[in-house]
Amino acid sequence: MLNVLIIGVGQCGNRILDSINKEAFGGGKFSKYYSRQKFPSRVETIAINTAINDLKEMRYTKAKDRIHIPNLHGLGANRIVGKQCFNENKDMIIRNISERGDFDVAFVISSSSGGTGSSFSPPLIQELKNRYDFPVYSIMVLPFREEGTIYLQNSAFCLKEMRESETDGIILADNQFLKNVGGDIQTAYDGINKMVAERVLFLLEALDSEMMMVTDLGDFKTVMSGGAGFATIGFAKGDNNTAIKTVIHDSLSPSGLLFSSDVYEEGSRAMIILRGDRKYLNIDDISSEIDKLSSHIGHVFKGVIIRNGETPKVLSVLTLETTAELDDLYTLAVEAIHMEKEKRGRMAIRKEADATFSKIDGLEPEY
Amino acid sequence: MKSNRIIIHTLLFLFFVILSIGITSADIIYSERIDKSDGYQINNYVIQVTNTLYGGEVDPTIEIFQLESDGSYTNLKDYVTRTKDMDNTIYLLFSRGSEKISIETLNYTTSYVIMDITTTGITIEYETAVDGGVSNANYIGEPSLTLTKEVDKTNVKIGDIIRVTIKAKNDGNGIAKRISIDPGITPGFTFKSNIYTTYPTELSIGGSFTQMFIYEIQAASNGTFSLNPATATYSSSVFDDDYSSPSNSPTVTVASEAVETSVIDLEVTADKTKLKRGEEITFTIHVQNPKDVPASTIRIDPIIPGNMTYVSGSEDIDIISEKPVIQESVYGARYEKDYTITLQADEIGSNELIVKLTYNNGVDEIREEVSSGMFYVEEGEYDYLAEYPLYIYVAPVLIIVAIAGWLYWRRSQFRM
Structure with missing residues (x-):
């Protein structure tokens, strides 16, 4: 049995972590009262945030698993303050993690754009790598592009620092790409969080289940070590009449991926896990579709989990060699940085105006 | 012939006159048996069969005693003449002054004597067989009436009628005879009417009249009155004295004329x-x-x-x-x-x-x-609920409490 540590940092990370815990309970609103979490492994979840209200909003993560960084009510998306804050509190955070025993793998979930998540995650992973031997993977959520210049520049710097943090891989989930979930903003966020949660749980099950065709943590490490250090996860499920070939294809298509990518062109390594009733898992269809993928990207690990009576589901983990979407993000980020600089310039003019006004400081009007 | 017939008629008339005198002055008052040691009392005389042994020269012993007022008695053997004829019939004759008692045995055995008792010159006031003989006989003496006067109400107003009841009881040891009652009308009251009147001529020893005299009087003036006692006068046949006994005096309060009162x-x-x-x-x-x-x-x-x-x-x-x-x-x-x-x-x-x-x-x-x-x-609308045994309620309550406790504990795990 694997020992898995999942850390949700910042508001986004907290919510995805809460969603993972909720799905582990079974997904019902009141499931935490009558059900036990059905993680296939020993899973410890920790939520870290500087904003107490974000921690209080969590519903399915136990209070003892929530770490509030004291004396702060959020960082206001300021990564400089965030990194300083992390340095001041990292001992407390690491001590809390170490009290939970040994782990075989860790996932750090956060947003790349916000304050706490984007500023805490890179140094946190750095600290974990410095202290422990287990692989640490980042699940990084990219912002809506229209969310603002600060979030864009935060994402750019966060991703850069994350790559420098010795993380064993960055799994990207892109809000911009996933916003087709639809509905209001709350529903969209909840939908995205649930999508990520389902995939993470499926991945954990794939790493720690008895399978007809085995994939394990070693395979996952090999997959994640390929490419440029970025990865994404695809997922699809079929019904009684859907061929497994179609389901695999859907999991690799934009509708199934968490991050926009042409996996056949940009993929480096892949792991495909299939789950469902034996009658749906036609080996010829599976082989043909995986052969097609491997002919493009190279090696593809595959695992099969037999679940009697269950319709077919497919999880694909893909590392990317290049990503055009990320290039586009950085292009926007550079523009955002310039825009912020211009704003700074305008602030200087404003200061000159302040100097003009200050000429009458100490004087009173005469009538 | 005619003169003879007249003489015969005259003699017959005299015979019947004498016969009738004899019957009235010498009545057989008792003709029964008296067992050994028992007796027969006539007024204060007791004829007692003291002994019934007989045979040879021994005859039944029949004695006559005089009862005294102090409870003692005297054997009157000095006044008794005893004879016996050829048929073994025993004759006793008591004679003291004009009072005579004749006894003739009709038969006797070892346990009783059957006798005729005849008196002459004695007015019989009291006679009875006495078991145990003279020692158990009661002296017949003076009567003593206890008179009680009762009223049906003690607080009245002027004009109200009061009913008075006079009761009498003979607490003496002689029969009261020739009783007369004076009701004792009290000034301030007017006699209205007799309701019930008994005029007993005599009252036996221990006898009583609970409604001897009932009458009504009307209050005529206000005040507190002790009603005058009623008085009974009577005499004894044994003794020549006359007696009188007064009653008690009940108190009656008579208020002034009635005042109009409220009624709720x-x-x-x-x-x-x-x-x-x-x-x-x-x-x-x-x-x-x-x-x-x-x-x-x-x-x-x-x-x-x-x-x-x-x-x-x-x-x-x-x-x-x-x-x-x-x-x-x-x-x-x-x-x-x-x-x-x-x-x-x-x-x-x-x-x-x-x-x-x-x-x-x-x-x-x-x-x-x-x-x-x-x-x-x-029964109330939900009373039937209380008829169920306690566990019917306890079990669900415990389950609910357990669930509530579990929910509270679980919720506290997820609250910060």
Whole structure:
């Protein structure tokens, strides 16, 4: 049995972590009262945030698993303050993690754009790598592009620092790409969080289940070590009449991926896990579709989990060699940085105006 | 012939006259057997069969005794002549002055004697067989009447009729004869009528008349009176003396003429006669003084049944010692008022609301009690729930508590 540590940092990370815990309970609103979490492994979840209200909003993560960084009510998306804050509190955070025993793998979930998540995650992973031997993977959520210049520049710097943090891989989930979930903003966020949660749980099950065709943590490490250090996860499920070939294809298509990518062109390594009733898992269809993928990207690990009576589901983990979407993000980020600089310039003019006004400081009007 | 016939008729007339005199002066008053050691008492004489042994020269012993007033007795053998004829018939003749007692045995055995007893010159006042003989006989002496005078009411007003009853009992040891009663009319009272009159000529020893003389008198003036005692005069046949016995003197108080007083009519009604347990019932206490005289110091106490609870009442109702009380200083002339009182039924059963009323009618303090009539408390709508055993309720409650505890504990795990 694997020992898995999942850390949700910042508001986004907290919510995805809460969603993972909720799905582990079974997904019902009141499931935490009558059900036990059905993680296939020993899973410890920790939520870290500087904003107490974000921690209080969590519903399915136990209070003892929530770490509030004291004396702060959020960082206001300021990564400089965030990194300083992390340095001041990292001992407390690491001590809390170490009290939970040994782990075989860790996932750090956060947003790349916000304050706490984007500023805490890179140094946190750095600290974990410095202290422990287990692989640490980042699940990084990219912002809506229209969310603002600060979030864009935060994402750019966060991703850069994350790559420098010795993380064993960055799994990207892109809000911009996933916003087709639809509905209001709350529903969209909840939908995205649930999508990520389902995939993470499926991945954990794939790493720690008895399978007809085995994939394990070693395979996952090999997959994640390929490419440029970025990865994404695809997922699809079929019904009684859907061929497994179609389901695999859907999991690799934009509708199934968490991050926009042409996996056949940009993929480096892949792991495909299939789950469902034996009658749906036609080996010829599976082989043909995986052969097609491997002919493009190279090696593809595959695992099969037999679940009697269950319709077919497919999880694909893909590392990317290049990503055009990320290039586009950085292009926007550079523009955002310039825009912020211009704003700074305008602030200087404003200061000159302040100097003009200050000429009458100490004087009173005469009538 | 004619003169002979006259002589014969004259002799026959004389014979019957003499015969009739003999019959009246020498009656056989007893002709029965007397067992050994028993006797027969005639006035204060006792004829006793002392011994019944006989044979040879021994005959039954028959003695005559005189009873004395101090309880002793004297053997009158000095006044008795005893003879015996050829048929073994024994004759005893007691003779003292004009008083004679003749005894003739008709038969005798070893256990009894059958005899004829004849007296002459004795007026028999008392005669009886005496078991045990003279030692058990009672002296017949003077009568003594105890006279009691009773009245049917002791507090009256002028004009009221009082019934007087005179009772008599003979507590002496002689028969009272020729009794006459003087009722003893008291000044201030007028004799109205005789209701019942007994004129007993005599009253036996221990005998009594409980309604010897009943009559009515009318109070004519106010005041407190000791009624004059009634007096009985009587005599004894044994003794020549006359006797008299006075009665007691009951006291009667006669008030002045009647004063008009107030009267409070009290009526208690309920708004229902049946209700379920837990429900309320409202009573209306209606009071009315129809007189032209005010009543004062009125107090009305509704007595709440034990299985009812007082809920509310009119604002005039005070709660004293947790009990509702209505207190009014005056109800004016021709006054009426309603009070309401609401009770709640606590238990099943039949009940009535008793309302006690006290007031002063101008002369006296009057006390009354009025009932609402019966009303019935039936089983409440949810009473059947209480009939189930305790575990029916405990088990679900424990389960609910356990679930609530679990939810609270679980929720606390997820709250920060």
